[in-house]
Amino acid sequence: MAPTRLRRTVASATLCAVLGTTLLTTGPASLAAPGESTWTPDLAQITEDDANVRFTGGALRLAGEPVRAASAMHDRDEGSLVLAAHELATPANRIAATVDATVPGDAQLSVDVRGELAGGEWSEWTTAPAELPEAAKRVEVRIAMVNSRDGRSPEVRGLRLSAESGPQVAAEPRAAARSYRVYATREGLVGGTTANGHVIKSRDHFVALPSGKSLSPKNTGTYSVKVCTASRCAWAAVWDKGPWNIKDDYWNPSAQREMWKNLPQGKPEAQAAYQDKYNGGKDGFGRVVQNPAGIDLADGTFWDGLKLSDNAWVTATYLWTGTGTFGTVRSTGGGPVNVRNAAKSTATQVGMAGNYARAQVDCQVTGDSVTGSQGTSNVWFRIHAGMYVPKAFVSGVASVRAC
Template structure:
C-alpha cells in the first residue's frame, strides 16, 4: 500500500504529540511532591526491599567506632531531579520503629559538581540544603537493638520548597581544618557504620556524625589528617568516637547537637577537658578521652607513623571548594612522597577511594597505574606528592 506524504506527516505529528503528552504526564510541576522509588543504589548495606518499604536486614549486631552495639542498615536511594534548583526540600514518609529501634532520613544536593553534606530531614518539615541544586538524594538509616523487631521506612516523597531558613545554608570557600585528638579504632573483623568489614592495617577514619559518612567503597566524604611531618588522605567509613550526632566541623546554625560549642570543637573534647555536659557523651557515658576522630590501624600506624593516641590536624575536605582527585586503586593505599619521584621518601599515604586535595601538578618519574602511564605528579600538601597515574583527576596549574 502506498502511503501519501500527507499521511506520513499526519502519523509523524501524532507520534510527536503522543511523546510530548507522555512527557508532560511523567513530569511533576516544580512544587509537587515527587515519589522516591525504594531502589537502593550501590553502597547501601544490610537493608531489604518489600514493596515501597526499606526494611532493616538480617545482619547481626555489630560494634563500631561509637562502641554502641546495634543492628544497622543504610540505603541510598536513586537521586531525584527537579525542574529547577532549590535550596530546601520537604521530605515525607511513613516509618515503623518497633522495640526501641529508629529510622532516619538524610538528604543531600548536587551543587557545584559535587554532593553536599548529608542533612537530617524531619518528616513534613522544611530542610535547608547546604547549597542549592536541582538534584537531591535521600539516605535511609535504620537501627535497632541486638534483639527485637526491624524498623522500616516507606512511601517516601520529596518536594522543593522556599520555606526553610536560608541562614542554615553552609557556604564556605575553604575546607574547615581543626586540631583534634585522634585515637586508634582497631576492631579488625568488625563492621563499620557503612557496612565495610574492617581488615588488618585498614585505611579509613571515623567521625562522630553520619552527616559526613561515605557509602561503602566510596570516598565522597574524606579527610586529610596530618602530623608535623606526615599526612594521610582517608575516606570516612565509620561513626564515632563517643558520639553519633556531633558534626563539630559545622557552624552552630546547622550543627545537629551541642550548638553552643564553637565550630571545630568536638563535644567529647569539651566534656573531657571542661566537664561540658557533665563530662558525658550523648549516651550518658563518662568521656575517658577527648577524641574527635578514630583512625583505622593502617592510617594510624603506617600512614601517620603514630605509636600512641595524639593530637592531629584534620581537614574536612567536603566542607569547601578546591582542587580534588580520587585515589583509584583496587586495595590498600597509595604512597605520598616528599618529591615527584618514585624514589622519594614516603611521608604519608592515601587510602582506596579517598579524595585528595590537589594544589598543583608537576612532572617527575614515569609511573604506570590505574589511569595509564604518566610522568605527572600532583602536589597534595606542601612538600608532598602522589603519582597521577593512580589518581582520577583533571588538569591543574603547574607548580
C-alpha cells in the same frame, strides 16, 4: 511499647514510636519521571553498596547483620539505603519527606537529604525537612534505621519526597577547608562492619567522625579528611561514626551543630567532656569519656599512613568544607597510594592516601613516569606542601597549574 505506624511528614531528626500522626498516605513505590518536584522512589532498588537493609514483604527493613558504628551502644544494629540521585526540573533548596513506616519500641528512623553544589561537591546529609546550603538540581536521599533494644527493625513501606525553592539564609563563604587540632585514636575492630556497611580489613584506610552528616556511602570518598602530624599526612574517606558520639559535627559553626550548640566550633564534645567536665564528663550515650578523641583512625591510617604508635593530637582538615580542585585516589589493587616528598618513585614516603579518598590538588609537576589505574603519566600532583602523588592514581583531574 507496641509498634506505631507512621504516615507523616518528617519533621524531626528521628522518628520514634511516640510521634505517630497521620498526615498523608503514600501510594505504591514507583519511579518518578526525572525533573518532577514530587517523587516516590523505589525502595526495593538495593545495591551492594547499601548497608544492612533488605526489601521483603512490601517493606524496607534491617537485614539482621551486625552493622554497628564505632561509637554505638553495641546492643543495637543499624543500616541505611542511599537512593539514586534525583534530577529536579528546577533547582530547589527545601526538601520535605512523607514516610509510611512502622517504628517499634525505641527503634529509630530518619530520612536524610543532600544536594549537589555548584562546584560538583555534595552538601552534608541533613534530616528532612532539609534546608540545603544552596539550591540544587540533583538531590540524594538516605533512609537510616536503628533497631530497637529488643532487636526489632523499623519497616518503611513508602516514601514521598517534595522539593521547592524558598528564601535562603546567607551561607558561610566556602574557601579553605576547615582544619582543627583534635585527638586521634585507633579504631581497630577488624572484621567488624562500619556504619556505611564496609567490613573492616587488617590495616584498613578510613576514618570515623562523630556524626552521620559526613558519612560517605560505601566505596566512595564524598567526605574525606586529611590528617597530619608534624611530618606526615594521610588522606582517608569517612566510613564510620565515632568516636564517643554520633551527633557531634563539631567542624560546623556552633549554631548549625546537631547537638552541643554551646560549644565552640572545632571542639568535639568528647574533648570538652574530658577536659572541662562538660555534660558531666559524659558523651551523648551517658558514658564517662575516657579520652578527648574527635576522630578515629583505621589501623592502616594510624600505623602506616601516619606512623603513630599511640593515640595523638593531629591536625584534621575536613576537605568537603572547602573549595578547590579535588581528585579521587584510585589504586590498582584496592590498597593505599604512597605519598612522597618529590615527584620520584624512589622519593621518601611521607604519607598515604587511601583508596576512594578525595584529595585537594594544588598544582602539578613533571616527574617519574608511573602506570596506575588512570593510565601512564609523568605528571605528579602536589596535594600538600612537599607531598606528591602520581596523576596515574588520581581520577577526576585533567590538569592544574604548574607548581
